[in-house]
Amino acid sequence: MANTQKAVKNKIKLDKSDKIIRGFSYVFISIFALACLLPFLLIIATSFSTEGLIRKTGFTIIPKGFTTYAYNLIFENPMNMLGSYAVTVSMAVVGTGVGLFVIAMTGYALQRKDFPFRNAISFYIYFTSLFSAGLAPFYLIMTKFYHLKDSYLAVFLPLLMTPWLIILMKNFIKSIPHEITESGKIDGAGDMKIFTALILPMVKPALATIGLFLALGYWNEWYYSSLFLSAQVDYKPLQYNLYEVVNKIQALKNSVAGSYVSFDNLPQETLKMATAIVATGPIILLYPFVQKYFIGGITVGAVKG
Amino acid sequence: MSKNKSHVVTARPRKMSFLQKVVKYRVLLLMCLPAIVFFFAFSYLPMPGAYVAFTSYNYRKGIFGSEFVGWDNFKFLFESGKIWLLTKNTILYNIAFILLGNLLAIFMAILFNEIKKKIFKKTAQTIMFLPYFISDVLVGLLIYNLLNSDFGFVNSIITSLGGKKISFYDNPNIWPGLIVLINLWKSTGYNTVVYFAAICGIDQEIIEAARVDGANGFQKIRHIILPSLKPTFVILLLFAMGGIIRGNFGLFYNIIGSNSMLFKTTDIIETFVYRATVNDFNFQTASAVGLYQSVFGFILVVVCNKIVSKIDPDYSLF
Numbered sequence: 153m154a155n156t157q158k159a160v161k162n163k164i165k166l167d168k169s170d171k172i173i174r175g176f177s178y179v180f181i182s183i184f185a186l187a188c189l190l191p192f193l194l195i196i197a198t199s200f201s202t203e204g205l206i207r208k209t210g211f212t213i214i215p216k217g218f219t220t221y222a223y224n225l226i227f228e229n230p231m232n233m234l235g236s237y238a239v240t241v242s243m244a245v246v247g248t249g250v251g252l253f254v255i256a257m258t259g260y261a262l263q264r265k266d267f268p269f270r271n272a273i274s275f276y277i278y279f280t281s282l283f284s285a286g287l288a289p290f291y292l293i294m295t296k297f298y299h300l301k302d303s304y305l306a307v308f309l310p311l312l313m314t315p316w317l318i319i320l321m322k323n324f325i326k327s328i329p330h331e332i333t334e335s336g337k338i339d340g341a342g343d344m345k346i347f348t349a350l351i352l353p354m355v356k357p358a359l360a361t362i363g364l365f366l367a368l369g370y371w372n373e374w375y376y377s378s379l380f381l382s383a384q385v386d387y388k389p390l391q392y393n394l395y396e397v398v399n400k401i402q403a404l405k406n407s408v409a410g411s412y413v414s415f416d417n418l419p420q421e422t423l424k425m426a427t428a429i430v431a432t433g434p435i436i437l438l439y440p441f442v443q444k445y446f447i448g449g450i451t452v453g454a455v456k457g
Numbered sequence: 458m459s460k461n462k463s464h465v466v467t468a469r470p471r472k473m474s475f476l477q478k479v480v481k482y483r484v485l486l487l488m489c490l491p492a493i494v495f496f497f498a499f500s501y502l503p504m505p506g507a508y509v510a511f512t513s514y515n516y517r518k519g520i521f522g523s524e525f526v527g528w529d530n531f532k533f534l535f536e537s538g539k540i541w542l543l544t545k546n547t548i549l550y551n552i553a554f555i556l557l558g559n560l561l562a563i564f565m566a567i568l569f570n571e572i573k574k575k576i577f578k579k580t581a582q583t584i585m586f587l588p589y590f591i592s593d594v595l596v597g598l599l600i601y602n603l604l605n606s607d608f609g610f611v612n613s614i615i616t617s618l619g620g621k622k623i624s625f626y627d628n629p630n631i632w633p634g635l636i637v638l639i640n641l642w643k644s645t646g647y648n649t650v651v652y653f654a655a656i657c658g659i660d661q662e663i664i665e666a667a668r669v670d671g672a673n674g675f676q677k678i679r680h681i682i683l684p685s686l687k688p689t690f691v692i693l694l695l696f697a698m699g700g701i702i703r704g705n706f707g708l709f710y711n712i713i714g715s716n717s718m719l720f721k722t723t724d725i726i727e728t729f730v731y732r733a734t735v736n737d738f739n740f741q742t743a744s745a746v747g748l749y750q751s752v753f754g755f756i757l758v759v760v761c762n763k764i765v766s767k768i769d770p771d772y773s774l775f
Contacts (some may be wrong), residue, residue, distance in 0.1 A: 165672055167674070168673075169674035169675050169676075170673070170674040171672035172674070173571050173675070173678070174571050174572075174573075174674075176568070177568040177569070177572055177580060178572065178577070179578075180568055181565070181569065181572065181585075182580045184512070184585060185580075185584040185585055186579075187642065187644065187647070188584050188585050188587055188588055189584055189587070191599035191600075191602060192587070192599075193600045194599070194603065195598070195599065196612055202551065202732070206608055207607070207608055208608075209608070209613060210607075210608040210609065210610060210612065210613025210616075211602050211603075211605070211608055211609060211613065211724045212610070212613075213610075217604055231571065242675055249547040251521050252650065253493055254491045255492075255496070256490070257488045257489075257491070257492075258488065258489050258492040260488065261485040261486075261488040261489050262489070264485060267482055267485045268473075268478050268482060269478070269482065269485075271564045273493065276493065277492060277493075277496055278497065278502070280496050280500035282754075282755055282759075283504075283751050283752075283754075283755045283760050284500060284503075284504075284747075284750055284751055285500075285503035285504040285505075285507045285747070285748075285751070286730065286735045286742060286743070286744055286746075286750065286751055287504055287727075287730050287731060287734050287746020287747055288506075288509060288730065288733070288741075288743035288747055289504070289505075289509060289520075289744055289747075289753075290499070290503045290506075290745040291522060291734050291735075291740075292503075292506055292740060293503045293506055293733075297502075304689070309495075309499070310499055312495060313495060314490060315496075318492065335754075336556045342484055343484040343485050343488065344484055344488065347488065347683060348595070366634075368590065371592075372591070372592035372593075372594075373678040374592060374593070374594050374707075377708075378735070379735060391592040391594045391595070392486070392594075394592075394595070394598075395592050395594045395711075397681045398594065398597065398598050398601070398715065403545065410512060419537070421608070424598065425598075425602075428595055430597055432591060432592070432595055435591075436590070439534050439583075439587070439590050440583050443582075443583055443586055446586070447586075447650050452762025
């Protein structure tokens with residue numbers, strides 16, 4: 153298939169317009185990709201620079217006066233970052249596992265054509281993305297009714313599922329022939345058994361895609377933390393920890409608490425950047441390997457949803 | 458008797474009572490139960506709380522114990538002009554995001570289609586996708602790195618070229634353009650994938666046939682690729698229009714934060730509601746704006762979906 157296509161293509165000569173377009177494509181995409189990369193280079197280079205030079209001559213894409221001082225400060229007193237890592241990683245692992253299972257289970261039930269309640273329940277779920285009470289009533293319910301102020305649950309629970317992910321899952325599972333369910337029934341398996349033993353193993357790519365969306369949601373979480381976690385909570389999720397370091401002087405002090413640096417000597421800018429690297433690094437390193445699952449999910453769910 | 462009953466059931470299996478259905482499909486229902494409870498607890502239960510918008514909220518008396526004031530909270534918002542400013546900002550930003558975002562994505566997807574070197578394509582796609590993966594907190598920090606007036610990268614380049622520093626964070630008029638650029642930077646990698654997939658779905662034979670007939674590269678794009686992207690474009694545009702009253706809170710909040718000097722051009726509904734709720738505990742105002750947004754947004758989605766289902770029923774949401 154690929155060979156024949158190549159053969160056909162070779163027969164047709166490229167004219168001038170093709171060469172212009174092709175050349176332009178390489179140049180423009182390169183420039184755009186560089187623009188996407190530049191801000192990251194700024195953070196990395198600044199985090200390895202000497203604070204004084206940064207203050208004098210500005211942020212840089214090549215480290216000025218290479219030093220790991222900012223990182224040393226963070227790792228001298230690692231409890232703050234380690235605590236955040238523990239919170240974020242455990243939420244992401246448990247949340248992705250639980251969320252994925254519930255989403256897949258719901259998605260399976262909702263695509264079963266013989267299930268008489270499927271339209272009603274689909275609408276019940278979908279309606280929540282059309283109309284919402286708004287932030288203020290949600291905030292009041294969470295704090296005054298569930299009493300979840302300063303509880304990790306207030307961050308963990310809302311991220312478990314979204315209508316969009318359930319619809320995406322439903323569409324994925326729909327592509328499995330109904331005969332699979334039928335054959336399970338003939339063998340005497342119940343619906344739950346059919347789901348766990350027959351369906352789940354067949355939708356592994358979907359599980360990977362949706363699991364990654366969930367995990368990314370937990371990893372990048374700062375919003376619910378900013379709503380519900382006050383200074384009473386020692387260890388904030390990673391990105392909210394970063395948010396505080398970037399936006400609040402007090403948090404910056406806490407991040408190096410116990411080290412023998414007076415606040416005036418604190419390398420504020422380089423420390424912010426180093427915190428960003430420590431808080432974001434792993435996901436960036438992981439990302440080239442998981443990217444294809446996201447792309448799979450986007451192309452399936454792009455229009456619908 | 459029992460014989461008779463089973464006869465009826467087999468003859469007309471659809472005539473089950475609600476209760477019989479519940480019993481028969483109890484396992485599938487139970488499988489949906491966690492999700493049903495979830496959306497009840499976090500989406501439906503707060504809905505009656507929107508009543509706050511019609512009260513003078515008193516923390517001690519609670520939502521339903523507070524004094525009922527009718528439309529007063531809304532009146533205040535409309536008469537002060539606040540709601541118009543917020544609506545205008547939210548909608549104008551979204552229109553710019555949607556139009557420019559889709560056009561740039563189409564443009565990039567067409568360019569990507571011309572790239573034949575696999576490694577280049579893969580690498581470029583990976584890099585362009587990177588901004589989509591990072592948290593808005595990090596985006597805020599990146600922008601601060603670039604635009605900070607004292608030691609931002611942009612200003613250090615300007616001064617090294619002999620120019621004068623620009624104090625971005627005091628100047629509200631610069632931000633609409635900047636925020637649109639930042640949004641393009643963050644979302645183009647993602648959007649390009651959608652259009653690139655649509656281009657890959659074009660029948661190669663059509664393109665080959667056109668080539669044989671002597672179409673050049675520009676003509677191929679103009680007469681084959683662009684028209685074939687039109688349906689995707691129209692559908693995506695309409696769906697986006699349905700959400701035009703909902704802003705991207707994370708982006709705005711992390712870039713602008715509480716810098717009130719910039720609010721005139723950068724305050725959107727979400728950022729206003731957030732501050733009213735979290736900083737000022739002004740629940741009745743926050744709730745009034747939120748309710749206005751929800752109702753407005755609901756109507757928009759329904760209208761846009763109606764149009765979508767007219768164009769192509771397959772894509773209709775409900």
